[in-house]
């Protein structure tokens with residue numbers, strides 16, 4: 001009897017196993033059949049439709065894209081190559097800094113130049129005053145260190161006149177005063193400021209050359225011509241760096257004219273953009289709208305003293 005029950009149990013187990021196996025296989029076969037049915041729905045006509053849709057996707061214009069990327073990389077390389085290493089921008093605390101704007105100098109004034117020629121004797125009195133009152137002569141190389149300088153003053157001369165060499169440079173040597181010349185490349189000619197003069201003044205360490213563009217155009221007026229704008233800003237910077245071997249950090253907008261496009265382009269190549277007036281600058285103001293104090297032939301010493309603060 002016991003033997004019979006054992007055989008019956010085995011038979012039941014076998015039956016359950018066979019039934020489970022059948023159900024499992026049957027389900028899988030159904031899935032396969034369904035998949036085959038779906039595949040059969042992709043007709044040759046449908047395949048053509050799908051291919052057409054794929055082709056209709058906008059394909060990139062590889063030629064122009066490559067050109068743009070290449071140009072971009074070249075510009076980035078230039079910026080990287082000339083990126084100042086020791087002048088990394090840092091946040092500055094509020095500090096007034098007189099940034100004086102001159103042009104040139106002579107005892108006699110050529111006609112019709114609206115006081116651009118400051119008398120050398122007057123400029124000397126101004127240097128004497130700054131020296132006696134413990135001002136420190138700075139350039140834009142010192143900008144991010146201005147918070148650590150008690151009484152900084154930045155003296156700038158625009159355009160690049162030969163009198164910067166014949167009249168001003170001897171006084172700089174006498175007073176050990178540093179100035180910045182914003183040079184327009186078109187000013188370099190045998191009858192005006194020469195490359196030799198620039199090299200000599202640069203070598204003295206008393207004159208830092210920065211950019212005033214190639215040809216002194218109104219940058220606002222040419223701002224819609226991106227190639228021209230880039231050339232005026234980038235070529236002048238690279239040429240001055242080539243002559244002086246020093247980083248050009250600042251651009252003085254010719255006639256102080258700029259707009260948003262000019263400002264954005266200036267940011268690509270320079271750390272600073274300078275206006276031509278508006279008075280005392282403060283280190284918390286916009287670096288691309290740096291203010292200057294105009295000093296000309298008609299500025300009396302007493303006024304000068306008030307202007308520098």
Ligand SMILES: [Zn+2]
Pocket residue numbers: 158159212216254255
């Ligand atoms: Zn100018």
